[in-house]
Amino acid sequence: MRDTHLPHRDIDVLRSLAERKAQIASSPLNRERRELWYRHNGLQRVRPMVLAEISGVMDETLPDTVLQCSDEWAPTR
Numbered sequence: 001m002r003d004t005h006l007p008h009r010d011i012d013v014l015r016s017l018a019e020r021k022a023q024i025a026s027s028p029l030n031r032e033r034r035e036l037w038y039r040h041n042g043l044q045r046v047r048p049m050v051l052a053e054i055s056g057v058m059d060e061t062l063p064d065t066v067l068q069c070s071d072e073w074a075p076t077r
Contacts, residue, residue, distance in 0.1 A: 010069040 006014075024030060040049045 006069075006071050010071050013068045 036046055036049060039046050
């Protein structure tokens with residue numbers, strides 16, 4: 001089992017990113033998007049919805065020099 005101790009700086013970086021993600025998720029724009037997706041999934045026609053996922057792509061396009069965490073468990077960019 002891996003030791004889950006992270007350096008304090010890494011914990012601060014991860015907390016900051018989690019706070020930012022929560023703020024973005026609760027923004028008026030994302031509340032509107034969420035409502036549109038609920039309506040789309042409920043088969044209500046509002047407007048065309050497009051989902052673009054970049055998972056995995058960022059690992060290939062961003063250099064390691066932008067990593068903020070030092071522990072290999074949390075390679076945040």
